[in-house]
Amino acid sequence: MSLPIVMTSAGLQPQSPTSLNQQIIAGAVALDPGLTANLPGTLIEDIASTDTGALVLIDSAQVETVNSMTPYGANLFILNQLGQIYGVQQGLGTNVSVYLKFSGTPGFVINAGVLVSDGTYQYLTQEASVIQSGGTSNSVYAVATISGSWAVPAGTVTNILSSIPTGITLTVTNPTTGIPSSGVQSPDDYRSQVLNAGLTSCSSTITAIKTYLQRVPGVISSLISVRQSGSKWEVIVGGGDPTAVADAIFQSCGDPSSLTGSVMSVTGVTTGSTTTITTNLVTGFTIGESITIAGTTGLTGVDGAHTITALPDPFSFTFGTSSSGTWTGGGSVTVGSTGTIPRNQSVTIYDTPDSYVIPFVTPVQQPVLVQISWKTSSTNTISNTAVQTLSAPAIVSYINSLGPGQPINEYELQYVFQESINSVVPTPLLTYISIQITLNGVITPVVTGTGIVVGDPEGYYFIGTSGVTTVKL
Numbered sequence: 001m002s003l004p005i006v007m008t009s010a011g012l013q014p015q016s017p018t019s020l021n022q023q024i025i026a027g028a029v030a031l032d033p034g035l036t037a038n039l040p041g042t043l044i045e046d047i048a049s050t051d052t053g054a055l056v057l058i059d060s061a062q063v064e065t066v067n068s069m070t071p072y073g074a075n076l077f078i079l080n081q082l083g084q085i086y087g088v089q090q091g092l093g094t095n096v097s098v099y100l101k102f103s104g105t106p107g108f109v110i111n112a113g114v115l116v117s118d119g120t121y122q123y124l125t126q127e128a129s130v131i132q133s134g135g136t137s138n139s140v141y142a143v144a145t146i147s148g149s150w151a152v153p154a155g156t157v158t159n160i161l162s163s164i165p166t167g168i169t170l171t172v173t174n175p176t177t178g179i180p181s182s183g184v185q186s187p188d189d190y191r192s193q194v195l196n197a198g199l200t201s202c203s204s205t206i207t208a209i210k211t212y213l214q215r216v217p218g219v220i221s222s223l224i225s226v227r228q229s230g231s232k233w234e235v236i237v238g239g240g241d242p243t244a245v246a247d248a249i250f251q252s253c254g255d256p257s258s259l260t261g262s263v264m265s266v267t268g269v270t271t272g273s274t275t276t277i278t279t280n281l282v283t284g285f286t287i288g289e290s291i292t293i294a295g296t297t298g299l300t301g302v303d304g305a306h307t308i309t310a311l312p313d314p315f316s317f318t319f320g321t322s323s324s325g326t327w328t329g330g331g332s333v334t335v336g337s338t339g340t341i342p343r344n345q346s347v348t349i350y351d352t353p354d355s356y357v358i359p360f361v362t363p364v365q366q367p368v369l370v371q372i373s374w375k376t377s378s379t380n381t382i383s384n385t386a387v388q389t390l391s392a393p394a395i396v397s398y399i400n401s402l403g404p405g406q407p408i409n410e411y412e413l414q415y416v417f418q419e420s421i422n423s424v425v426p427t428p429l430l431t432y433i434s435i436q437i438t439l440n441g442v443i444t445p446v447v448t449g450t451g452i453v454v455g456d457p458e459g460y461y462f463i464g465t466s467g468v469t470t471v472k473l
Contacts, residue, residue: 013063014059014060014063015059017053017056020052020055020056020059021049021052023055024051024055076187079187079190079191082194083190083194095143095144095145095146095147095148095181096121096123096143096148096149096150096152096178096179096180096181097123097141097142097143097144097178097179098123098142098143098152098157098174098179099139099140099141099142099174099176100116100123100125100139100140100141100142100157100172100173101136101137101139101172101173101174101175102129102131102136102137102170102171102172103131103135103136103137103170103171103172103173104131104135104168104169104170104171105131105167105168105169105170105350106131106132106133106134106135107243107347107348107349107350107355108130108131108168108170108352109128109129109130109247109250109349109350109351109352110125110128110129110130110131110137110140110170111125111128111351112124112125112126112127112128113125113162114142114160114162115145115160115161115162116142116157116159116160116161116162117157117159117161118152118156118157118158118159119156119159120150121144121145121146121150121152122144122145122146122161123142123143123144123145123157124142124143125140125141125142126140126141126142126143127140127141128247128251129247130246130247130250130349131170131243132241132243132244133241133242133243134241138217138244142157144181147181148181149180149181151177151178151180152174152177152178152179153178154174154175154176155173155174155175156174157172157173157174157178158172158173159172160172165350165352168350205233205253205254206233208252208254209226209233209235209249209252209253210224210226211252212248212249212251212252213235213237213240213245213248213249213252215248216240216244216245217240217241217244218239218240218241219237219238219240219245220238222401222402222403222460223236223237223238223239223363223403223404223460224237224238224403225237225363225403225404225405227405229260229263230260231258232258232259233253233258233259233260234259234260234261234262234361235253235259235359235360235361236360236362236363236404236458237360237361237362237363238362238363238460242345242347243347243349245345245347245360246345246347246358246360247349247358249358249360250349250351250356250358256356256357256358259358259359259360260359261340261344261345261346261359261360261361262281262341262344262361262458263332264281264283264332264333264334264341265280265331265332265333266278266279266293266295266296266330266332266333267279267280267315268327269296269299269302269323269327269331271299271301271302271322271324271325271327272322272323274309274310274318274319274320274321274322275301275302275306275318275319275321275322275323276310276317276318277293277302277316277317277318277319277331277333278315278316279315279316279317279333280315280457281341281343281364281456281458281459282314282315282364282366282440282455282456282459283311283314283315283316283317283333284342284343284364285308285311285317285335286308286311287308287310287311288307288308289307289308289335289336290305290306290307290308290335290336291305291306291307291308291317291319291333291334291335291336292304292306292333292334292335292336293306293331293332294331294332294334295330295331295332296327296330296331297327297328297330297331298325298326298328298329299324299325299326299327300323300324300325301321301322301323302321302323302327302331303331305336305337306319306320307319307320313442314439314440314442314456343361343362343364343458344359344360344361344362345359345360345362346359347360361458363404363458363460364456364458364459364460365459365460365461365462366440366455366456366459366460366461367439367441367461367462367463367467368399368408368437368438368461368462368463368467369437369438369463369467369468369469370395370399370413370435370436370438370463370467370469371435371436371468371469371470371471372395372413372417372433372434372435372436372468372469372470372471373432373433373434373435373436373470373471373472373473374387374417374425374430374432374433374434374470374471374472374473375430375431375432375472375473376425376429376430376431376472377429378425382424382425382472384470384471386424387421387424387425387470387472388468388470390420390421390423390424391416391417391420391421391468391470392465392468393420393465394416394419394420395413395416395417395420395463396463396464396465396467396468398412398413398416399461399462399463400461400462400463402460402461403460404457404458404459404460405456405457405458405459407447407453407454407455408437408439408452408453408461409451409452410435410437410446410452410453411451413435414433417433417435418430418433432473437453439453439455439461440455
């Protein structure tokens with residue numbers, strides 16, 4: 001016979017002995033319709049009772065096995081196995097612990113599981129880190145390999161027992177005293193530890209990259225973006241030590257070869273005695289700077305190295321070389337002979353015995369000015385200074401909160417302006433609002449047919465309160 005599975009929100013539920021007994025008898029009667037189990041002291045009754053006891057044990061084992069497939073309900077043996085899968089060893093969470101600082105070759109990855117010692121006791125690092133550009137790592141948490149309690153004075157954990165590859169220098173110390181043991185780890189505490197480790201393991205690539213980057217000191221959460229570029233991923237991140245940023249991406253991306261940097265593409269060409277190139281990005285170039293163009297079609301005199309002679313707008317540049325033909329597509333721009341553009345960063349991460357080049361993009365800052373002209377039907381005297389004082393912080397908050405590539409929405413700006421001044425100029429009394437946005441030093445209109453102003457697709461906006469002006473008409 002097969003045991004039915006009764007699954008509820010609390011998991012698989014055991015069956016009562018009475019129900020199991022009835023199922024045994026029903027199965028026997030189905031095979032022999034004249035069979036009865038109601039004869040006192042008969043062999044049939046003895047068998048039915050014995051089999052019921054056996055089925056109770058089998059059913060209980062089935063329930064425990066199914067419910068143990070999650071850390072929420074796992075027995076201690078399976079919980080320990082799940083912990084090993086997630087890299088969480090039972091008991092270590094309550095041993096003596098210490099925070100370490102590693103110093104050495106920038107870019108070298110310190111993996112979880114590095115063994116260090118104070119000469120008497122040994123400690124295992126519990127998280128990965130990297131030697132940053134300045135030659136040191138962030139604090140790395142490590143715990144003792146054995147239970148017990150002892151003092152760990154600052155500056156005593158200085159021995160690295162794990163092997164260090166040739167050509168890499170690495171030292172360690174504990175800037176602060178160690179943390180005493182909290183005693184034997186309880187099953188409930190370990191269960192919680194395994195659950196948290198499992199949650200991290202379940203992240204998708206994009207979510208994992210963003211999560212790891214948010215842990216890097218100095219990284220601004222609103223300036224993190226992971227976007228698809230063809231078959232690859234372009235990671236945009238603002239703030240943080242470049243090596244720490246690259247390590248966070250390396251630890252979370254899964255496949256470093258799937259990463260790519262930014263490409264400044266040609267979007268238009270004006271030919272003649274001089275040549276003007278329009279691109280998809282804010283160039284950030286300066287007059288006199290050397291650039292290289294490659295891959296244009298339909299043109300002569302454009303591909304190659306040139307010196308910039310003028311900057312008509314933030315997305316364009318001019319050079320003195322004459323050119324001819326009609327641009328039919330293609331083309332990319334790089335600085336000099338570097339083969340890249342300034343916003344692209346490439347950091348080498350050393351994960352012995354291998355090394356990996358991790359590219360990422362630093363978003364460019366785009367200065368913004370906002371001027372709002374307004375009228376009111378109110379007969380009361382309303383100071384333009386009061387309106388500007390009330391509206392400026394709200395407008396600054398909206399614009400500075402926009403992430404890389406997000407457009408400025410004039411309708412949203414209008415709403416923010418109305419809400420911020422409602423206490424002195426109620427919305428029903430506003431009869432006119434006009435917004436002028438200056439982006440990257442140029443008055444920029446909305447995209448035709450929309451209410452949005454678009455800047456660099458990889459850039460972010462910045463405005464201070466002095467950048468907001470209001471004009472009462």
